[in-house]
């Protein structure tokens with residue numbers, strides 16, 4: 001019997017992206033959904049030869065009060081998958097639970113409306129592979145307590161609470177006395193898109209569906225998924241597939257936010273240059289410093305920020 005678990009890290013579905021994002025509002029959600037369409041195709045192909053389930057390890061929504069549009073889009077996608085015989089299993093992260101009320105997450109989240117199955121602290125036998133989820137649980141103790149309550153499971157879905165990044169350096173993962181052969185499908189680790197073996201436990205981390213901010217974008221995070229294959233209930237192999245979309249712009253984030261330091265050095269040089277030219281011209285004319293500077297800057301087509309800085313320098317003197 002062949003089983004395939006398609007693992008997708010933090011979806012962070014939203015129609016309210018960060019202000020530095022160049023794709024606004026519902027376009028951002030459309031971009032995310034276009035990546036999920038690729039997952040649908042992957043599942044469709046796989047389901048001819050495997051029993052397939054999709055795994056969502058938390059931070060499914062970006063905001064606990066996800067808009068009806070966001071909730072509906074996810075729900076529709078999950079329904080399409082289910083129509084192909086593919087259930088979706090998940091756990092919650094910290095993003096989709098109101099006021100971090102994790103013990104009462106069902107009442108404090110829109111997740112139960114989505115059609116995703118949440119086997120938190122319970123074991124579900126999926127085609128002979130035992131799958132369980134633990135609640136969002138920072139630190140070793142929370143994880144161990146949840147694991148003890150679950151009992152035997154081959155696959156654990158867990159939103160890790162990843163700090164500091166990247167994953168291999170996360171002390172509390174290193175400290176966990178894992179059982180041989182377990183697979184832990186992790187959420188929360190946006191900057192880490194790999195599998196990592198520790199004490200015979202395999203950690204699977206997909207990063208985020210889309211890089212969520214300028215930093216993740218610049219550091220080259222890819223959109224992608226891991227597929228974990230089981231053969232006769234035993235872990236066989238894990239594959240990484242990159243997800244691309246025609247809707248993806250080359251400049252998804254305004255990277256000037258990160259280039260501020262370099263930009264200001266360049267602007268400083270340019271402003272110094274303007275000031276030197278002003279000193280030369282002042283010897284030949286009686287026009288005010290400010291007017292002269294604006295004239296020089298106009299001829300040189302300098303960055304307006306450099307002109308502002310040069311004007312400040314002149315005024316200070």
Ligand SMILES: [Mn+2]
Pocket residue numbers: 010012059093188189190
């Ligand atoms: Mn996240």
